[in-house]
Every structure is written in structure tokens, then in C-alpha cells.
Amino acid sequence: MAENQTPTLQTMERVYEAEIKLLQEEIAMLQNQQENNEREVISHFGEHTQRALTSQPDFQRGTKDTAMNLKMELEKLEEDLARQTKMNGIVLNECEVNTLEKSKTKIVQQHRVSGNCIFLDFQVEFQLTEILEEEATIVRSITDLNIVVDGCEFIDISAFVSGVEETKSLLLFFRALRAFSERCEHRNRTFAHFKEKYPELVRLPEGCRGEVMVIQNPKIPGCTLSFVWNITVTKDGVIIPKIDLLTKLPEQAALALDQRMVAENGPQSFQSLLRILGVEATIEALIAAVCVE
């Protein structure tokens, strides 16, 4: 009895397996079509979509449930996106995906992503290649990378960016961009803080986002202290902040102070102060010194 049934079971198994494969392919195609259509809609009606989230048109029965479910699903996804944005410190505004090549063992996609990290805007284009190897492992790699960064701080990372493009180190770029932006923001905040606190003494010749802050007491003309705060990125993405003190003294004062070797020892003493007190307290101390004079 068992022997009679086996062949029919086997044929059924084969028929079902074939149908499953066919259905899976068809579903993948339908999904792809639908999503491409939706991506087109977004790129044409960005603002309308926002309105659709808030407006409440009269739904017919049936569609109402679909819409409610969809809204709930969407809310959940929006929450995820907000959390991801917060965690990554990177805001993504737009992304575009195009499939360039697709076979059973290889997929090549072109991605274009734009957004900002604190106040640095970026646009990144990359090619993602996925190759299915034996033992069902997928090897993913970036095969082409182009990066555009906007902002006056870009000059300090341009060498790093071109190195990253050459080696296709997409993840390294974003790790370094985040760390670099945070450091720059810290510098801006510090400069802005002192400008606000001592408007008469502090000058920012390049603005808040520049790297120079000049301190000058109007009562002591010709005597200035300049903080030059450089932030650079090494080839492998290490952020190196460097603060130097440049002093300018009028001749008379220079002579008087020369006995104490102030002008010569200043920069060196400044570095040890920085190590001991940290940036803010060091600047504060120097401002206090200038005021007393």
C-alpha cells in the first residue's frame, strides 16, 4: 500500500515545489512594481504625502480599515525612523534606489542618499553589489562611491573624503563624519559662548564656524591673543583637534614682559594649561588675565 502511494506523493511534492517557486517569483515582481510606483509617487508629490498623513477623507466601508491599518503601520515605521535618526546622529532626507543588474547569484544596486550630520550636508552615491556564494553566504560590498559634502568645514576633511572614495570605505566615512561634526559643533558652541559672554573682548573674524577666535582688550591696544582651533581627520578616520595660541604684543609690553619670557613661553604654557584645565577653563583663564591687565 505504501509503495503505491509513494510515487503520487512524490509527484505532488514536485508540483507544489514548482508552484511555490513560481508564486515567489511572481510576488517578488509584483512587490517590486508596486514599490517602484510608490517611489515615483514620492519623488513627485513629497508634500502631498505629508498632507495625506493628516487629512481625513470620507472612506467607504472596507477601505477605512485598510487605511487605519496602514496608518498604524506607518506610524510604527516613522517611530523607527525617528529613533534610528537620533541614534545615528545622521538625518537622511532622500534616498533613491535603482537596480542595475539582477541575476540569481548577483544583484547590483545604485543608491543615492542625501541628508545632513549636524550642519554638514552630504550627498552620497554608491553601488552595492551582493553576490551569493556557495553555502548560501552573501558577500556584500561597495563597488563605487562618490561623496559630496557641503559646508565651510569641508576643506578640513576633503583629503580624507577622497581617500575614502578611493577605498570605497562607506561606513568609515559616516563614522568619521559624525565624530568630525560633533567636534566642530563643540568648537562652534565654545566660540559662540565666549563671544556672548565677552562681546567687547572677543572677535570671531571667520564667524562662529571659523577656526579662529581673537581676544583683545580695547584698553590695551596692539595686544591680541588668537586661538587657532584646527580639527583634522587622518586617512583612517581619526579626528585630531589641535588648539594653538598666537600672541601679538606691542614692543613696549614685549620688552617689559620679556624678562618673564611671556611671549616665548606662552604657547608652551598654554598647551600644559589645556591639558590640565580643558579648553573652556583655559580660555576663561586667559580672558581673565587680559581683563586684569
Add this chain to the structure above:
Amino acid sequence: MEDARECLRDGVLNHLNVLEIEALELSRQQQLCLQQQSRVDDLRIMVDKLRAQKDQLKARAKTTMSLQQLKAVVHQRNEEFNDDISEEGCSMTAKSQLSFLMARKTQVKDLLQAHHLIGGYDVTETCRGKGVCISIATAFEGFYLETYNLELDVSRAIQICRHNIPPFIPLEKLAQVNLQTDLMGFLSTLSHHLNGFAGRRQQIRLIQEVLRDSVEVMESNVLFNTIVLMCADPEENGRAVLCTLEYSDLSRYLPTKVTIESEDKALPSTPQWKESQSLLLQTPAHTALKALKMKGQIA
């Protein structure tokens, strides 16, 4: 009767044995048949599920509009709005709203995917907000490598409950520094450590793959922070050169110290090798060695 007699001659036990074997065979076949039956049942369920999914997708395609249709609707709405201001021109048809909702859903999904691809920490909540699972991606020069996961309990003080981070990564030490005070800082340092490790290991893999004939990896450790490489000399009677790469900063994939040694004591101080030493300090090992091979400095 004849059979019985035959059996008695062969012995009852023998006969029983034969019967038992037959019974076992029968039950095996039945088992097999049952298994096959249940597999066919599973397949049938799968087919039904997929058919339903396909129908759903087709239905969804019908309820939403294509870009062209939407354009027409929006255009018409705008015109109506211009013609008669008192009418609520802003409201949308149910169908177009559905289309927009779905479009936004796809967009958000794409953005989430993009966050993942650029190496963002993938965060998922577990146990109704009491815990979070965070993934840290690693990559080296375009190649995506392992992803490591951490499960954090955030109900009171932040605690690491589970993780698959290799034991030689100083997780405890890093956690003591700023896990409680600066979670983002902690994740960033950890990510640098993991990427440094993945990057160092990948360089060795690439050397073993691409420079098999010229460079031999003599020594390496689990952290890949002390590596000894033996480079073959291009000349036939030449002597091998030993390069020792030391990485004292575990969050980096470039060495902090490079030592060149050779039986030929004068060789490390030749300008050529001095230059190579600084190249090895600034460039990933596989790239630097490839360049040396191109120049003919190593075989």
C-alpha cells in the same frame, strides 16, 4: 501445515526474527510515507499562503493609483480648487490618500534600509520598551563584514544582558567608562574597536589571498594587533625580510609601530626600506605590500 513444519524445523526463534525484520521494514516505510505526507501538507499550506499574498498584492495594486492617475487627480483637484474656493479643495479622495500613505511607507522603509547600509546602529525594542537590541556593523574598504549585537536592559541602570562580541574586545572596560553616562559615546568607541579589529583581520585575509606567493603570515594573535610577516626577496640568493606590525591603538586598523628586520643587517636602514616602513605606517598592510611588490622590492 507444511509451512508450520518447515518453521519448526528452522526453529521458532528464527521465524520470529524474520517476522520482526519484516515488521520493522513495514513500520519504516509507513514512517517514511507519513513524513512525506506531512511535507506535502506543509507545501500545500505554503502554496495557499503565497496565493493569498499574491491576491492581496494584486488587490493592493488595484486600490492604489499609478503615478499618472495620481497626477491627473491632483491636477483636477487643483483646478476645482481654483474654480470654487468655498469648496474644500484640500481634501483628498480616499483612493489617492491610500496611495500616498503607501508611497510614504515605501519611502520610510527605503530610508531605514539606507540607515542600515551606511552602517547605522540598528535599534529594535524588546520586552515592551524595557530593553533594546543594538547592532553594530563592521566593514573594511567597501566589504561589509560581521555584525555584532548587544542587548541592553534600560529599565533602571543600563546593563548589557546579552551580546556576541568576541571575548578579547575589552567590552567591560569600555562599559565602565561611559555606558551609564554617555551611551552614544560608548557605542561609538565600541564600534571603533570592532571596526579596528575587523579591519586588521581583513588585511591579513587579503594578504593571504592576494599575496600568497610573496608574503607569509608568520605570526598573528586573536586581536590581530601583533603581526609578523615574512616577505620574500626578489633576488634568488636574497634574504627574507621580516616586517613586524604592532597596533597599540586597538580602535585603529593602521599600525603604530613597524619594525623591519633582515639577516642583512644593513637592509632596514636603506632609504628604500625606510620609505617602506613609513608607507606601512600610513597604508593598510595589503595595499602597502602590493605597492612594494609592484616596485620589485619584494618577490
